[in-house]
Amino acid sequence: MRRIRSAALTPKTLTCALAGLALFTSSLASYAADTWPVKEAGAKAAGFSEEGIASLDAAMAKVVADQDVAGMVWLLARNGEVATFESAGLARVDDQAPMTMDSLFRIYSMTKPVTGVALMMLHEQGLWKFDDPVSLHAPELAGLKIMTSFDDNGNMELVSPSREPTMRELLNHSAGYGYGLSGNDPVNAKFRDTGVLASTDLDDLIAKVADIPLLFEPGERWSYSISVDIQGYIVQRLSGQRFGDFLEQEIFKPLAMNDTRFFVKAEDVGRFAEVHNWDSERNRLVQRPHRTDRPSYLDSARLESGGGGLVSSTHDYARFLQLLVNEGELDGTRLLTPESIRIMRTNSLRDGLNLRGSLTSQGQAGQGFGVDFAVIIDPEKANSPNSPGTYYWGGAAGTWFWVDPVEDMFWLGMIQAQGETRPGAADMRGIAADIIYESLVN
CATH class of the missing domain: 3.40.710.10 (DD-peptidase/beta-lactamase superfamily)
Incomplete structure (x- = not known):
């Protein structure tokens, strides 16, 4: 049985999320890029329902509005067409810099x-x-x-x-x-x-x-x-x-x-999103200081x-x-x-060995590993809505992607979050995947 996870979007939360999206999303008209992806082709062109992509955008905006993360940029593409490419929230809470389509991330x-x-x-x-x-x-x-x-x-x-x-x-x-x-x-x-x-x-x-x-x-x-x-x-x-x-x-x-x-070039420092975590004493997200035990991301010799x-x-x-x-x-x-x-x-793991498996642990059933990707071999065993053969990975500050070769589709979520999270924070990865697959129009 594939996992079905509700995005828990009531009319009230949907309205709030859409308001947050309208407030924080950078318009594609002001996003300067001369190579694909430049703009959204839209849900229909990419093979999704309009309602599904609206629900996806609202769900990701709600993740930001609820302070699960400070900000996010997300992109979904299928058959080379961009269904959605949006941003919401803040790149840095300290100076209230908005998250933009061209923000830079530690991946x-x-x-x-x-x-x-x-x-x-x-x-x-x-x-x-x-x-x-x-x-x-x-x-x-x-x-x-x-x-x-x-x-x-x-x-x-x-x-x-x-x-x-x-x-x-x-x-x-x-x-x-x-x-x-x-x-x-x-x-x-x-x-x-x-x-x-x-x-x-x-x-x-x-x-x-x-x-x-x-x-x-x-x-x-x-x-x-x-x-x-x-x-x-x-x-x-x-x-x-x-x-x-x-x-x-x-x-x-x-x-x-x-x-x-x-590294981050000097002229791009303003675009560089910072990492945040939940502060339970202040009941809000706080910006994490840079590490001092290794060269800065601003150092070209790192x-x-x-x-x-x-x-x-x-x-x-x-x-x-x-x-x-x-x-x-x-x-x-x-x-x-x-x-x-x-x-x-x-x-390419040996027979009987799963992702994160050992001599004493089964690891993650239905999943293996190829060349620097995890691979979903059996979605039912993996409790995943993705197609067989989907491959994926993520980064320590929360960025994540997956590629579905059956549907010629990929998802990319860009955030900067480490450490403590808000109590009751949403499973943004699962919510996004469930909405995406429920929204496919074959």
Whole structure:
């Protein structure tokens, strides 16, 4: 049974949400862009009911009006036609700057699919193979041991793996690397203690990772990891270019993604949305301070993190997603073959292993992982309204997307939220998906 989730829009809340949408939405007439998506084609042109898209817009506006998030930009496209592209709320509560269509966002882990496309471009050039050991392309990572146990003092029992991790496992997070975002074990603790994610550059990052054991035998578990930063290093090494330069020259410029890079230019600071969280004492959203343990997003020399470093706009990331929908081509520019895109969106975990699965946990039933995407294999088991084969991911500040290859459709939601949320906050992701699929007109 697919999940049915009510948007809970009564006539009163619908009126309030629409009022909020009217107050905060930036008009497309004032939005300057000369490449798709420039304007909405409308619900009918994209194959949705007018009532459904109105309900979707109202539901997202209500999420903002209720202070679940400070602001949002959202975009839905099907068959290359934009059903809705709207913004609501604030980019920054401190100066009351409105969220606009061209606001800039920390997309964090939505950087990962971009890195995957870069690596697949090099795969098409014959520079690596899926069954290659990772150490063939990152020699610093050869000979890593596996932590099998540890004591209360953090002393680890280490053994050699039965084989080295492969590129396939690097791409689907089953290689065995840690990350440091969570976990009380010595491996993840060392990622934090050595500041892997605060490294000065990719050479520095790889040198640190080379001194940290694996968590498990390659291929046996799924564990979110530093793998995509390693991928960025491999792109750099195989291409002979700085990772950021490769992305700029081979992906961003050809796709006219002019707002996407690893930092915010001085002239664009006013467009940069800040991250917010709910403050239970003040009973409202507050703006979070910038981190001081690593270079600012305003610093052009910050780490070019393939796992989470990019800043982008809704327009730019929509172009990237439409490239995926089109199986590697956009506006006459082809970056990848259809076969490569199909490989990316195909589950590559071992038989019986689900997304977030381990030897002791089933993980997320009906879901697997391809090349830097999660993949919905069985929507019924996944309790999802999406079609089989839908692939998706999100970012640490709440941005999220999914691509449905059956319907030639994608959804993109751009917010900046971390930490505590308002009590009773809406499930905006589930609400959006349910309304979208209920609104399809075949």
